[in-house]
Amino acid sequence: xxxxxxxxxxxxxxxxxxxxxxxxxxxxxxxxxxxxxxxxxxxxxxxxxxxxxxxxxxxxxxxxxxxxxxxxxxxxxxxxxxxxxxxxxxxxxxxxxxxxxxxxxxxxxxxxxxxxxxxxxxxxxxxxxxxxxxxxxxxxxxxxxxxxxxxxxxxxxxxxxxxxxxxxxxxxxxxxxxxxxxxxxxxxxxxxxxxxxxxxxxxxxx
Ligand SMILES: Nc1nc2c(ncn2[C@@H]2O[C@H](COP(=O)(O)OP(=O)(O)O)[C@@H](O)[C@H]2O)c(=O)[nH]1
Ligand SMILES: Nc1ncnc2c1ncn2[C@@H]1O[C@H](COP(=O)(O)OP(=O)(O)O)[C@@H](O)[C@H]1O
Numbered sequence: 001x002x003x004x005x006x007x008x009x010x011x012x013x014x015x016x017x018x019x020x021x022x023x024x025x026x027x028x029x030x031x032x033x034x035x036x037x038x039x040x041x042x043x044x045x046x047x048x049x050x051x052x053x054x055x056x057x058x059x060x061x062x063x064x065x066x067x068x069x070x071x072x073x074x075x076x077x078x079x080x081x082x083x084x085x086x087x088x089x090x091x092x093x094x095x096x097x098x099x100x101x102x103x104x105x106x107x108x109x110x111x112x113x114x115x116x117x118x119x120x121x122x123x124x125x126x127x128x129x130x131x132x133x134x135x136x137x138x139x140x141x142x143x144x145x146x147x148x149x150x151x152x153x154x155x156x157x158x159x160x161x162x163x164x165x166x167x168x169x170x171x172x173x174x175x176x177x178x179x180x181x182x183x184x185x186x187x188x189x190x191x192x193x194x195x196x197x198x199x200x201x202x203x204x205x206x
Contacts, residue, residue: 004095006185007114008032009107010178012122013152014077015134017168021122022101024175029182034099035087038064041079054084072102072109077151081106097186104158111161118185120178121162125169127152 012018026032038054040061049055056064061080065073073082083106088098100110110117124130130152134145159165164181168174187203 001113002116003092003114005092006097006182006189007092007110007117008097008099008182008185009110009117009119010099010101010122011104011107011119011155011158011162012168013124013130013155014148015130015137015152016122016124017133017171017174018101018122020171021166021168021174021178022099024171025178025182026099028175028179032097032099032182033088033091034101035083037081037083037087037100037102038070038073039079039081041081054087071113072106074103074105074109076103076105077147083110097182104155104161108158108161118164118181119162120164120166120181121159122174123156123159123165123167125167129169 010018010022022034026034036050036052036054038056038061040056040058041053043049043053043055047053047055058080061073061082064070064084065080065082069084069086070082071085071088073080075081081102083100083102088100091098100106102110104121107119111119124133127149131145131149134148166174166177166181190201
């Protein structure tokens with residue numbers, strides 16, 4: 001499948017800083033749109049239906065999956081998560097740039113469907129720092145942290161299947177790295193289409 005516009009997929013082990021980085025990237029780049037996923041997990045804290053996620057029951061999720069309403073879906077940490085066609089298809093058809101913040105299983109499914117998608121994997125600077133970030137964020141139940149740390153080892157092994165790896169040590173440096181990848185991809189896309197005005201738009205030149 002091919003649409004005009006760029007598709008970026010960001011994955012990371014839980015606690016590496018993916019949500020914070022994507023949020024910062026979106027604030028810097030008004031041309032990027034983030035996809036809102038569906039999930040069967042319960043809302044946490046201040047989360048709102050339609051803002052962080054579309055919250056569904058397991059049955060609703062499975063019905064959508066059976067109707068082929070997802071581009072990809074996966075089970076992560078015991079819950080179901082998916083990118084619905086409705087969430088991104090219209091935007092992609094209009095040539096907008098879309099970011100998916102999903103797990104590695106979903107990222108690999110997206111690469112199969114859209115080979116031009118740019119897959120970015122966020123790494124924490126160390127295992128110790130990952131554990132500290134998970135603890136600081138308030139996932140205080142040691143069993144939950146232990147489960148996420150053991151999943152993290154499996155997830156990090158998938159980094160080799162991604163196009164880029166960004167290490168989130170100093171936050172602003174990692175945001176800059178992400179911004180550079182987005183910028184470079186826009187230039188590459190414009191150059192491939194031999195479209196001078198698209199190159200200028202990507203460079204933000206008059
Ligand atoms: N495959 C897939 N994974 C998703 C989707 N949405 C979120 N995820 C992933 O599900 C995992 C759990 O997300 P979440 O419940 O928000 O917990 P957090 O990672 O601790 O913030 C993360 O790895 C997300 O990237 C989706 O639509 N598809
Ligand atoms: N570069 C960084 N240095 C220190 N703390 C960070 C950094 N990036 C993110 N954090 C913190 O780590 C925690 C996990 O970040 P979050 O964005 O929720 O991760 P994820 O979405 O990958 O699960 C949050 O408390 C966040 O403020």
